[in-house]
Amino acid sequence: MTQPRRSSHWPRRELFALPKGIYLDGNSLGLMPLSAHQAVVRRLGEWQTQAVSGWDEWFGMAESLSPALARLVGASPREVIATGSITSNLHALLATLYRPQGERKHLLATALDFPTDLYALQSWAELRGAEVRLIPSRDGQTIHEDDLRQALGPDIALVLLPTVLYRSGQLLDVAKLTAIAHRSGALIGWDAAHSIGAMQHAFHDAGADFAVWCSYKYLNAGPGAPGGLFLHQRHHHLAPALRGWWGNEKESQFEMTTKFRPAPGAAAYQQGTPPILALAALEGALEVYEQTDLAALRARSLALTDLLMELADLHLHDMRVLTPRDHARRGGHVSLSHPHARALSVALRQRQIIPDYRSPDVLRLAPIAFYNTEDEIREVVRVLRELLDSGSYKDVTEVGAVT
Ligand SMILES: Cc1ncc(COP(=O)(O)O)c(C=O)c1O
Structure with a gap:
């Protein structure tokens, strides 16, 4: 039997329906592959x-x-x-x-x-x-x-x-x-x-x-x-x-x-x-x-979560990284804790960045190897820093939107 051809380029955004903004919630609901449609x-x-x-x-x-x-x-x-x-x-x-x-x-x-x-x-x-x-x-x-x-x-x-x-x-x-x-x-x-x-x-x-x-x-x-x-x-x-x-x-x-x-x-x-x-x-x-080499998928996922943790260490010192650092001890998402995680997650959504929130204080960010990019990670960290500096997330009232 011939093996399916496994593509080597990353990311593979063309295979997915991408919503506007930055989607970092693929560990809750993955984006729709065009092939699923x-x-x-x-x-x-x-x-x-x-x-x-x-x-x-x-x-x-x-x-x-x-x-x-x-x-x-x-x-x-x-x-x-x-x-x-x-x-x-x-x-x-x-x-x-x-x-x-x-x-x-x-x-x-x-x-x-x-x-x-x-x-x-x-x-x-x-x-x-x-x-x-x-x-x-x-x-x-x-x-x-x-x-x-x-x-x-x-x-x-x-x-x-x-x-x-x-x-x-x-x-x-x-x-x-x-x-x-x-x-x-x-x-x-x-x-x-x-x-x-x-x-x-x-x-x-x-x-x-x-x-x-x-x-x-x-x-x-x-x-x-x-x-x-x-x-x-x-x-x-x-x-x-x-x-x-x-x-x-x-x-x-x-x-x-x-x-x-x-x-x-x-x-x-x-x-x-x-x-x-x-x-x-x-x-x-x-x-x-x-069409996917699973080792390459995992390698890219780890590279993205490495980058996210590095940037969090550098710029988000007021948030705590809960996810283990060791590659052998972590999955595909990074969890950051903050007492106002819920309000921060709503403020991110209002800026078309979709994170995931888990009560009471955890923001989960899942950069998906197939469709998230390094630039998106940098942008999320930049926006989080801006929100934390300005304190504007505290004005958020629409908390019901969080899933
Ligand atoms: C670890 C874990 N187990 C189970 C579930 C949900 O189970 P079910 O598919 O039966 O709704 C979730 C949903 O997020 C989950 O994260």
């Missing part, structure tokens, strides 16, 4: 002209995206599937994999996790009569490996960690922490919301039991795009605990029998009919990655 229009056309016969095309559509997703997460196509959301996929995987045995019954996460992960874990702890333990943070921003080791007692059945912490941008070492969890006898899953599409993963080789992700951030597949999951092949013999007809093997799905026959691998974790038009946007967004 085209794919949705193409699929709409199929619906328009073929009506129900379109299902001949759409029936295996989620599975057809598995090779591209597998490349991004470092897995075999059978170990991944585009489906659900992080939350619903966590529920589906925990229902199957989380099997308390005697004293080994509790769940472990971190005190800095995105709330939905904790809510999903809490649901399953309640259902199984156990508790969710939280690895504390020493500095309120990052998680220390030794604290994970400390928390991993003989009573922990399963650990869920973020690959990149959503607030500070700390990147965890998937291979190392997976090995530590396994040595203690626990299973481990990863929430890759803030790393998929920003860097290469190697979930299979790391031996992770499972991973979940969304596609609307760095993957650029649009608001509410279908997420995805990875399930290591060592678990493929298990039948999913939460079943639906779309997780049945393709060959017998339309025989409509009373017996569920799981599709091979991760595909068995699909439940209901996939949202074809939303999958189409993911299909188009993945085309951008087919």
Whole structure:
């Protein structure tokens, strides 16, 4: 098979619909790739002209995206599937994999996790009569490996960690922490919301039991795009605990029998009919990655965040950089804290610079390797300095606009 041609020029702004101004919120909602637009229009056309016969095309559509997703997460196509959301996929995987045995019954996460992960874990702890333990943070921003080791007692059945912490941008070492969890006898899953599409993963080789992700951030597949999951092949013999007809093997799905026959691998974790038009946007967004060298993407992302941190050190001494400096310990965004971060983020938006704000005091800036430039970073830092010097951000009243 011939490999797709991978482009070597950066940035690749021509592949995206660029709004006016400077967009630094691609870690919340990635910009629309033109190929995503085209794919949705193409699929709409199929619906328009073929009506129900379109299902001949759409029936295996989620599975057809598995090779591209597998490349991004470092897995075999059978170990991944585009489906659900992080939350619903966590529920589906925990229902199957989380099997308390005697004293080994509790769940472990971190005190800095995105709330939905904790809510999903809490649901399953309640259902199984156990508790969710939280690895504390020493500095309120990052998680220390030794604290994970400390928390991993003989009573922990399963650990869920973020690959990149959503607030500070700390990147965890998937291979190392997976090995530590396994040595203690626990299973481990990863929430890759803030790393998929920003860097290469190697979930299979790391031996992770499972991973979940969304596609609307760095993957650029649009608001509410279908997420995805990875399930290591060592678990493929298990039948999913939460079943639906779309997780049945393709060959017998339309025989409509009373017996569920799981599709091979991760595909068995699909439940209901996939949202074809939303999958189409993911299909188009993945085309951008087919032409992208992932090491080059990560290198450019690191160069942009390096520049942003350097400039913040030089010019924004009244803001605190929360993101670790070490390349091996940070994801794709830089977090800056300031007591008036909320007002600053609104003031930036009023100047057509779109940052991301996280309560109570964090401004997240995500320079995206595909479409942000060094000049944009310089301009953002210049405007922030101007706002801080003038104090004009304090006049901002329209705080409701922050998402
Ligand atoms: C780390 C993390 N996990 C989960 C989610 C959201 O999960 P879902 O896709 O189920 O809405 C987000 C959303 O920003 C996130 O940052």
